[in-house]
Amino acid sequence: MSTNNGETINVTVKVWRQDGPSDKGHFETYEQPVTTDASFLEMLDLLNESLNEQGGEPIVFESDCREGICGTCGVMINGRAHGPQKATATCQLHMREFKDGDEIVVEPFRAAGFPVIRDLAVDRSPLDRIIEAGGYISVNTGAASDANLTPVPKDAADKAFDAAACIGCGACVAACPNSAAQLFTSAKIGHLALLPQGQAERWSRTENMVEVMEEFFGSCTNHGECHEACPKEISLDFIAFMNRDYVKAKVKNRALSGQA
Amino acid sequence: MAQTTNERYRANPVRSKKRSWPFPLNIYQTAVGRKWVMALTGIGLIGFVVAHMVGNLHVYEGPARMHEYAESLRTLAGGIVPKGFILWLLRLGLILMFGLHLHSAITLRNFSGQSSNSATLVGGAKKYAGGRDHIAANYASRTMRWTGPIIALFLFYHLADLTWGWWLGDDFVPGDPYHNVSQSLASIPVAILYIVANIALALHIFHGAWSMFQSLGVNNPKYNHLRRGLATALAGIILVGNLSFPIFTQTGLINEDNRKCPASDVNVLECLAEQAEGH
Amino acid sequence: MNEITLDSKVPEGPISDKWENHKFSMNLVNPNNKRKFEIIVVGTGLAGASAAASLGELGYRVKAFTYHDTPRRAHSIAAQGGINGAKNYTNDGDSVHRLFYDTVKGGDFRSREANVHRLAEVSANIIDQATAQGVPFARDYGGLLDNRSFGGAQVSRTFYARGQTGQQLLIGAYSALMRQVGAGSVELHTRSELLDVVTKDGQACGIVVRDLLSGEVTSHSAHAVVLATGGYGNVYFLSTNAMMCNVTAAWRAHRKGAFFANPCYTQIHPTCIPASDDFQSKLTLMSESLRNDGRIWVPNNEGESRSAAEIPESERDYYLERKYPAFGNLVPRDVASRNAKTVVDEGRGVGPLANGVYLDFSAAIERDGLDTISAKYGNLFDMYQRITGENPYQTPMRIYPAIHYTMGGLWVDYHLMTTVPGLYSIGESNFSDHGANRLGASALMQGLADGYFVLPYTIGDGLAGRLGEPVVPTSDPVFTEAVAAIESDTQRWLATNGTKSVDYYHRELGRIVWDNIGMERNKAGLEQTLSDIPALREDFLKNVRVPGSANTLNQSLEKAGRVDDFFELAELMARDALTRDESCGGHFRVEYQTPEGEAQRDDENFAHVAAWEWNGRGNAQTRHREELTFDNVALSQRSYK
Known part of the structure; x- marks a missing residue:
């Protein structure tokens, strides 16, 4: 048997x-x-x-x-x-x-x-700080419109999910020779930036989250160790996406693009 | 900031946020922005390396054409601006790019070092007692911090060798690069030095040319799979082109046996110019 | 015995107007006055995080507590299937009333109609709110939200995000909470475990927590305390709950006067991976959707030693298909679970420990092809293989039921307030909406309904009359005494210095509870349990060994207190199961079954909530009743033949 x-x-x-x-x-x-x-x-x-x-x-x-x-x-x-x-x-x-x-x-x-x-327990609260700096969409309870009012292309929704699958374990930081938290941060930024709901705060979110990230963690040298360690296999593409959005956020005329 | 009574248990920032510099310098204040600068200067420097390599292929056309090429660099936009002006502008640009590339590399290395300082630090890199199987990181990416300094030191040697003529001494003929190159690379230790340095350069470019797409955020699933190939091709072409000079000098393909204008002649430069014109 | 009348405070009027009218009639706190009220929220799962965030947005001064290192770890995260919402996006005839009806019926007529209707009403708002927060629900090719049917519902009303709906909803609520933390309206206390609820003059006035890192015990006062501390499934030791899930917060509230309702209502999930050895730490649940294509069977012979492939078709017993030809392998959770227990008890279980039944996909693979099955269940098959090392494409899966949700909990009225004024309970920690059995995809719905759309209204009604009232200072004797009591408890644990670990006792307790208050209960077994549990507890108090000290991260010490509370809870569960002389939903008394083996309700005598009042240590609790009336859903008997 x-x-x-x-x-x-x-x-x-x-x-x-x-x-x-x-x-x-x-x-x-x-x-x-x-x-x-x-x-x-x-x-x-x-x-x-x-x-x-x-x-x-x-x-x-x-x-x-x-x-x-x-x-x-x-x-x-x-x-x-x-x-x-x-x-x-x-x-x-x-x-x-x-x-x-x-x-x-x-x-x-x-x-x-x-x-x-x-022993083996570590304090991963800096990851919370990064979220606190902007890892959300500002919508008060009750302020939401009907869910189907804003269609989200299936590909974008799926890609956003790939990023949102992050479990916040910190393995990316641990595996990184530079102790960088790029994969964690970019997964959250990518998740929200890919959705229409996340557009209003897109640039300020990226700017704030990256800058808090850098108070705690190292600089990404594109080794790709984080992706290999990630239990959810989050893609390095999100890191590239974040890097681009960050510099854009610094340069963009936000008032005239209708975004914060 | 949030008030949390158990703030004392929340990990403290490794570094505090500094006062913001005015735009656009503030971009350079952050690691992501600095990587961006590193990537852009990297592109510029790769452009230089490629142009330098292609230009130097003139060496295979003989001393006269080589002289003509060298002279053409000095007379870029000739007539409008004084001789050598544009070349010096390019040189200044290169120095600036090189300086920024170097500065960002050193500061980002320290930045990451600080972020790992509670870890077991061995040789400046984060290590685990359980060893580290590098799964994704390749030899090139892990050795950027070694190939970089090798290239910088080599660059200094290279300038001293073929621009300032420190080691050739009296044998150095300003304006006759063919002569200088063939003289310098004829020595076996020098040729080996050039070969080692160029391998380092190719490795550096192999990771750098891939990495810059990430740093700049140039990312599109449609052509992402080409990035690795592009980096390999670029590194490969530069490697082959640059290694050809010491190798062919050693094998005798580049030599001064059949020169029409002997380098020892006082009027060598006029002779070369005439010869090139008559070509 | 029932001298206290439990006032459920259900508003008057027709069921569909109750909540709407009540929202108008409740007292409000002026926006500028909200900052004068302090509210404590304990637990930051779906219910707690959504409540703390919403209250913070409203302007209350909120303190949120979690024993995790971050709010995003709460066990709401593990919910796979989805969340119901009466949106009727699929045009298949769903409505608020149908969701209400299904939930009351699914709860086997043991829930409060008014609460359930309100839940159904706000269900659609939850979907809107979550979508606006960026929860990546599944979408169709037009970019609109996709739905699936779930848990035997006849309409498609379940919204889902792959197999990680709970995770995505929790991250949505967590991000809303972190926004308020950043804004300073919520003060977040991580790694802080509630050890006591403090009352003064019968009114909840604060809590006492232990900092899990330093061991420091501190008091926090507030105008209102909200418990969102989840269910008590870990009383069984082996459950699909997370390792740290416990009843301590709810239980300590119970000891301070909050009635504990229907503790015997526990839900079994039929498709979990069976334990592989004696020291198994927890069980893993696999989506029930597997039963859509898998066939459940066991060998005909007891003690079968051949492998599945060697057993010929004629010697296999597809017992669900045999006994329930109409529903077959898709009978409800409780029926599937009980039948699995029956065959395993007969000695026909499979696997190394003979503790499972086969869930066989070979017929489905032959019919639909490997690719189709892999597209549908690939990730579940991978998970199964990772855990068991067996390839379910080649050999049948082994499954067995496990505890995964508890319907019972702190008794609350329509305002979600417990019997202690100022003390609220939301999410799985209260008893309110699921009756004796919870429908699939309704747990996420209830947690978020309570946190986003119910509590923020009802708590204001309770606070409105108390403007200007200061909080009780933490220097008050009610706090200092509570702190002292906890510190002496801690010293007692550390001084016991016995020989066995806390986990040992937890495992033993779990075994008793699972055997006697699990899928099937009977009078003799329950009576036996009522003497076995106190005996084991006595041994526990005498012979447990809690190593380490009080002022560091000490996981054994944390567990000791939790397991101690489980002992008391287990006793109450047995007592509750013993006094409920009927079968309903998750509570199946073998004495009360229909000739077909279905749960036999006794509506005449037991159409009520049993709410237990604490009478001090060593005394049995008093049972109170809240009569349930069913004006909108006709009582009926389930049948799946």
Whole structure:
């Protein structure tokens, strides 16, 4: 009746332990047997369970939905954000991607804009700041007109969705050699700039969001690592789109183009 | 700004926003704008590199044609403006572009360095203990920060070598580029230096010519797939053209065995001019 | 026993005019006076974010709290299917009244008609609002919004954004909230978990929260407190809820006097991926649309050891098609779920742990071709393969039901106010609109209806008479005592120093609740549960080990308090299920079923809401009733034969 091959493997887990933001931090190495059907985070759950039994403190890592959509989870696994599987958030990664005897190095997402809180948990609040700076369409509750009053070409709506699929996990920043947040920011700018509803604030939004982004994150050198790390495979095209809109925003006569 | 009582836990900006410079300088204040400047100057510099390479192909037509070409650069728009005026304008433009390209590169590198400073920094780049499989970044993109300085140092060498004649000394003949080139590149170490530097240049252009489309936001799914090909072709042509000079000098294709106007002659320039006219 | 009359404050008049008339008759707060009122919103999912944003826009001074690092993580994000809206864009005869009718009937006649009608009325506004915010709903080639039918509805009224409707709606509400945060009208407190609701003279006056990073316990006062803290599905340990979902906020409000209504109404989703081992952390839901093309079956024989491909057609039992020829594999959620449980309990389950049933696409692939099936379900198949390592194009999927939504919650009146004046509850955390069973694509609708279009009106009515009244200072003994109590609780957890982890007890509790208050309940099992749970809890309090300290990020400590509340809730669920001597919607008592095995309602004795009043620790809660009347929808019995 068994249709899957839930074999048990032994892995060596080298985990970053850091007591708090000011602690220096270090790696600890643990051995953990686990079935290949378990998810990567369940492997960490098991490890925590045994740490608890031995009187140790469990490893702090964040996760919530464990369905790859909330963006809470995210660690570096063997130097890759969210681990080896493409288009997969950490919580959806399963142990069948690993072999018996593998050493797995687990580290927090790193960037100056993502200070470590404890162990593998980092503070990604700068991403909220970027949204706060303009990642919205200003429409008060009740002020909306009928939804079908403004047709949106299907291609534009689909493309906007591709950008809106971003889960805000921060893997793009972690994977970027420059710690740039271009993919995250451009996904939001692209999402809103592609829709007719987003036109009124298009230029001020782009300008404000980019400038807040630059207070926290590095400069994009077009490596493309972010796209590879992105669990939603958001396209680099949005970065180009944002770059163009940003310079346009700086130059444009907004009053006479009817836009803010 | 929003008031948040747990502000103390929200990550602090890595850098604070500076007072805005007047337009259009404010564009250069931001990293996105600076990348834009880097891309534009990159285009200008690539244009120079291509023109320089194509112009230098005159070397295969012999010393007289080479002299004529060099002279034609000095007499651009001749008669309307003093001799050499336009050339100096072009040179100033190049210096400006080169300066901006360099300045933006250095400052953006620092900018990114600051943004990674809490990370484990090894050799100035962000590293993870788990190693880094570069999945998308290629050799050219990762080495921009090395090929750039190599090119800058080479440029200085190249100017000193063939414009100012520092190393050729008495053997340097201003106005006879054919002679100078064949003399300089005849030395094996110099030829190797030129080859290495031009490989660096080609790598730099290979990433730069692709990257500038991104930085400028020139993006259209209809022709995006051509961008990589264009960058490869551009880098390839420049590489082949520029490498031909040291290689052919070494193999003897460029030599002074059959010159009609000996470089040691005092009147070499007049001789070359006459020869070119009679061509 | 029912000395307290629960006043639902439903306005008079015909059902379709109630809300319209009521909006006029409610008291208003002058725009300039709104800034004199402080409102606390706890939870920033669909309901909380939309409420906090709307209240901020109106000019109230809002404080929003979430235990996440950012509002965008709330579990509303995981909703896949869509959101209903009575727009009738498809011209197939939908209307406010039809959505109202479907919802009341779908709720098995255990919801309040007036609330449901209001929900249906504002449903269309939600679609407008979300679209204006830039939510990229699916569109047809003319650029207009596309609809699909969902959850057995006979009209196409579900708006969707691929399989990520919840995510897109939440990001819309989140962006509206962040706009207000940027504007300074909403003060956002992230990583702050509510640990107590504070009342003074019977009126809600604030909350006490723990900063999850520093462990600091702080008080916040306000004129009104809104709980938008979601459902309690995680009492089952294994559910499709997110890891952090909990009942703590609602429960602590309950302990401060808010009645808890219908806790036994929980919804099971039939198409989830079965657990693969004992330490499975959560279950993953897959869209119900899979049942449109998949055939559900189990082997005829108990303890079958052959693989699916080796079992000949003649030895397969397509039990839904056999028992329900008319609806077949498309019977409602509860029917599909119960039948899966029956066959698995018979020992005919499939998979390594014999805990699932097959959902087989081979017939559909043969009929429509691989490409068609892949176009329809490709992303779901990929997700399944990522999780199980099996290729559903080649071997049948294995599915099993799991808890994914809870209809019960804090009792609220028509104003969405709990029995504690000044304390409101919106979204999944209240009990109001879904009765005993929620229809597909209605959870998103209710959360946003409450947050955008209901609460911002009704809260003003409550505040209007209190102009000039200062908030209770946080130095007041009601706050300092609450803080002290929490701090001593924390010390107690850390000092217990037992041997087993919090997760161990949570898992054990979940097992009891799932076995006895899950898909099927019976009297003996529920009575047993009422003694098993307190016994386990006693063990928990004695032998749990909560490592670490109080003043850092300490996930074990967070969980300890949540699991403790789950213990109390589980007991109440059992009691509620035991006293409801009927079957309805998600509550199926085996003693009460029709000869065909359907839920047998007892409208004469149980057409009411059971709202439980807290009587202090160690005492059973008191059951109160709110009678339900059905003037607009005739009571009827469901049948899917």
